[in-house]
Amino acid sequence: MTTVTADPAPSSTTPPGRSARTSRLRRSWDKHWYAWAMVLPVVIVLAVLIFYPLFRGIWLSFTDLTEANQVAEICTKSITGSEVCRDNPNKWEFVGLDNYVRVLTGQVGDFWQWTGVTLIWTFVCVAFHFGLGLGLATMLNRPMWGRSMYRVLLVLPWAVPAFVSAFAWKFIFNERFGLANALLSAIGIDSVSWFADRWTALLTAIVTNIWLGVPFMMVALLGGMQTIPSELYEAAEIDGASPWQRFVNITLPGLRPVSMTVVLLGTIWTFNMFPIIFLVTEGQPAGQSEILVTGAYRAAFEGIRNYSLASTYGVLILSILLVFSVFYRRALRKQGEVW
Amino acid sequence: MAQARRPGRSRRNPVKSVLLHGTLILASLIAIGPIAWVLLSSLKPGYAIQSSELTLFRDTTLANYSYVLTSTNFPRWFLNSVIVAAFTMGIGIFLSATTGYAVSRFNFPGRRPLMMVFLVTQMFPVAILIVPIYTIMARLGLINTMPALIIAYLTIAVPFCAWMLKGYFDSIPTSLDEAAALDGCGPFATFWRVVLPLARPAVAVTAFYTFLTAWGEVAYASAFIQTDNKFTLAYGLQQFVPQFNPQWEYLTAAAVLVTVPAGLVFFFAQKHLVSGLTAGGTKG
Numbered sequence: 322m323t324t325v326t327a328d329p330a331p332s333s334t335t336p337p338g339r340s341a342r343t344s345r346l347r348r349s350w351d352k353h354w355y356a357w358a359m360v361l362p363v364v365i366v367l368a369v370l371i372f373y374p375l376f377r378g379i380w381l382s383f384t385d386l387t388e389a390n391q392v393a394e395i396c397t398k399s400i401t402g403s404e405v406c407r408d409n410p411n412k413w414e415f416v417g418l419d420n421y422v423r424v425l426t427g428q429v430g431d432f433w434q435w436t437g438v439t440l441i442w443t444f445v446c447v448a449f450h451f452g453l454g455l456g457l458a459t460m461l462n463r464p465m466w467g468r469s470m471y472r473v474l475l476v477l478p479w480a481v482p483a484f485v486s487a488f489a490w491k492f493i494f495n496e497r498f499g500l501a502n503a504l505l506s507a508i509g510i511d512s513v514s515w516f517a518d519r520w521t522a523l524l525t526a527i528v529t530n531i532w533l534g535v536p537f538m539m540v541a542l543l544g545g546m547q548t549i550p551s552e553l554y555e556a557a558e559i560d561g562a563s564p565w566q567r568f569v570n571i572t573l574p575g576l577r578p579v580s581m582t583v584v585l586l587g588t589i590w591t592f593n594m595f596p597i598i599f600l601v602t603e604g605q606p607a608g609q610s611e612i613l614v615t616g617a618y619r620a621a622f623e624g625i626r627n628y629s630l631a632s633t634y635g636v637l638i639l640s641i642l643l644v645f646s647v648f649y650r651r652a653l654r655k656q657g658e659v660w
Numbered sequence: 661m662a663q664a665r666r667p668g669r670s671r672r673n674p675v676k677s678v679l680l681h682g683t684l685i686l687a688s689l690i691a692i693g694p695i696a697w698v699l700l701s702s703l704k705p706g707y708a709i710q711s712s713e714l715t716l717f718r719d720t721t722l723a724n725y726s727y728v729l730t731s732t733n734f735p736r737w738f739l740n741s742v743i744v745a746a747f748t749m750g751i752g753i754f755l756s757a758t759t760g761y762a763v764s765r766f767n768f769p770g771r772r773p774l775m776m777v778f779l780v781t782q783m784f785p786v787a788i789l790i791v792p793i794y795t796i797m798a799r800l801g802l803i804n805t806m807p808a809l810i811i812a813y814l815t816i817a818v819p820f821c822a823w824m825l826k827g828y829f830d831s832i833p834t835s836l837d838e839a840a841a842l843d844g845c846g847p848f849a850t851f852w853r854v855v856l857p858l859a860r861p862a863v864a865v866t867a868f869y870t871f872l873t874a875w876g877e878v879a880y881a882s883a884f885i886q887t888d889n890k891f892t893l894a895y896g897l898q899q900f901v902p903q904f905n906p907q908w909e910y911l912t913a914a915a916v917l918v919t920v921p922a923g924l925v926f927f928f929a930q931k932h933l934v935s936g937l938t939a940g941g942t943k944g
Contacts, residue, residue, distance in 0.1 A: 349768075349769065352768075353766060353768035353769070355762075355766075355846075355847040355848065356762040356765075356766035356768040356771075356847075357762075357768060357770075359758040359759060359761060359762035359851075360758070360759045360762045360763065360770075360774060362755055362758075362759075363755050363756070363758075363759045363818055363819075363822065364774070366755070366811075366814060366815060366818065367777065367781065367815070367818075367819070369796075370793060370796070370811060370812070370814075370815045371781055371784065371789065371815055373792070373796075374788075374789045374791075374792030374793050374796065375784065375788065375789065375792075377792040377795070378788040378789060378791060378792050379788075381791060381792070457684075457687060460680060460683065460684055461684075465677075465680065465681075466681075467681075471684045471687075471688060473930065474688040474691055474692055475684075475687060475688055475691050476691075476930060477691050477692055477695065478691050478694075478695075479926070480872075480919070480922050480923045480925075480926035480927075480930075481695060481919050481922065481923075482872060482875050482876030482893075482894070482918060482919070482922055483876045483878070484876055484878050484893075484894045484897065485876070485897075485915045485918050485919055486694070488897065488901065488911055488915055489694045489695070489697070489698045489915060490694060491901075492697075492698065492701070492908055492911070492912065493694060493697065495908075497710070498709065498710050498711060500697055500714070503714040507714075532690070532691075532694065536691075586782065589782050589783050590782070592785075593783075593785045593786065595786055595878060595879045596876070596877075596878040596879070596894075599878060599879075600878065600898070613785070614785050614786060617785070618786065618790070618879060621790060621791055621883075622790075622882070622883050628791045631788075631790070631791055632788055632791055634788075635785050635788020635789070636788060638785040638788070639783060639784060639785060639788055642783040642785075643780075643783065646780075646783065
């Protein structure tokens with residue numbers, strides 16, 4: 322870019338060998354400079370705040386950096402008042418794959434347990450998001466009395482910030498005075514101490530996240546349904562197709578582009594969903610309901626801050642998601658989806 | 661098909677109709693139930709909340725609200741959140757709209773990789789970025805300041821919003837751009853005067869999404885902000901429910917107050933939600 326702008330001379334004056342390339346660059350610049358100007362701020366922000374940190378994070382995962390060994394020099398005040406600095410003998414250093422070995426063999430943290438919880442959490446949440454979202458969208462997609470009112474009511478959870486929902490549901494699942502236990506005892510079931518067992522604790526977080534995430538799916542799928550031409554349904558009806566046949570043969574295929582995208586995004590978002598687990602279960606009991614992101618966050622910012630360990634988890638999480646996306650895209654392409 | 665004689669909406673048979681409305685009413689109750697319960701609880705005094713007896717109303721009072729608003733740092737946190745969310749929203753919309761437009765209209769080298777990057781950034785877990793970003797912010801002296809949060813939230817919101825807006829811009833016919841160019845508009849003027857006004861629904865969705873991202877983010881807010889008067893709501897509210905002696909009466913009142921602005925933004929965006937999201941989803 323700079324070479325082209327710094328060269329104001331028209332390409333006709335430059336020797337032919339060089340000019341071919343410069344003029345191509347120049348034409349590209351003339352043609353696209355406003356496009357580049359428009360994307361430039363975002364590219365800079367992404368480069369500085371996502372890609373530089375990403376590579377630094379990957380590099381940190383090969384070191385043993387913690388809060389305790391991060392300083393390069395230790396300075397002590399001498400009697401005269403001047404500072405004497407010497408190199409920190411325990412300074413952080415490159416340790417190769419040590420972090421990965423320790424994490425993957427279970428010497429540190431509970432990687433495999435957290436992975437298991439994360440997979441269950443992601444699968445159950447996305448399945449319910451999609452299933453309920455699809456069901457509600459189908460119901461709302463037909464003319465009926467009170468449709469827009471239902472739509473506004475059903476979309477409401479989306480308007481509530483995630484951390485408020487987290488607190489609200491934690492309040493509802495309170496053991497002593499929560500609504501959940503009160504309703505259970507009303508139908509004659511003993512109250513449950515939700516956060517004392519890992520499965521019930523996970524259940525509270527899953528319920529919260531399902532409640533929070535269904536509106537997005539519902540709205541996206543409803544939008545997708547409204548782009549399906551109504552002539553298809555009319556033709557199918559004339560041919561005597563039942564509502565179920567119409568749903569399977571017209572609605573579902575018509576929704577494919579939307580549903581593929583929202584399932585992929587939903588999976589990634591749920592996998593990395595931080596506030597719900599962090600605030601609702603807080604990992605109770607004893608870190609057993611922790612998912613990978615919250616576990617990694619606690620490694621980085623609680624106790625002695627183990628920055629390198631957190632980065633190691635980060636790299637592992639990213640790898641899992643990348644592998645998933647590659648397979649997902651490949652599966653889509655095999656079915657002829659251009660995306 | 662006996663009912664089919666009457667046109668339109670009343671031809672569904674009554675049993676199905678009851679089932680349909682029953683399901684939707686149940687779903688609506690589940691959707692608003694927790695919000696309503698928190699709202700009702702916020703009007704009860706502490707001892708009534710912490711009793712195992714279930715009542716809708718008991719000794720209704722606004723004392724929790726007045727305590728939260730006058731005797732805690734809540735108003736300060738609220739202001740901080742408003743500032744952070746407003747700046748994130750303003751800058752975020754501008755950045756993602758120009759980027760989305762460029763990616764949608766111009767076939768410049770680097771366009772496809774950029775689209776991929778937008779999607780891939782959605783996968784980056786907070787765990788890997790937060791430490792290096794923390795270091796950068798510390799080096800710039802931004803730890804414990806609001807710009808640190810605004811910048812961090814932009815990195816979350818802008819890629820997704822640009823991606824969504826690109827899909828919407830794709831659905832606006834390019835003939836409009838060409839007409840504007842014939843009338844002597846440059847690319848920037850075309851974008852600003854012709855395309856952006858047409859994309860208002862999608863911009864509303866983007867604004868809503870960006871606002872909620874900033875309003876509800878917890879991880880960065882917990883890590884970057886250290887002093888009480890700089891907290892945003894997401895972190896400040898945790899102060900009401902410490903491990904021991906949680907003060908649910910204040911938390912519920914604060915939760916209601918936090919939801920109101922988000923609800924207002926939502927109210928203005930919601931009628932555009934469907935059209936805005938669809939375009940982004942199908943054409944991404």
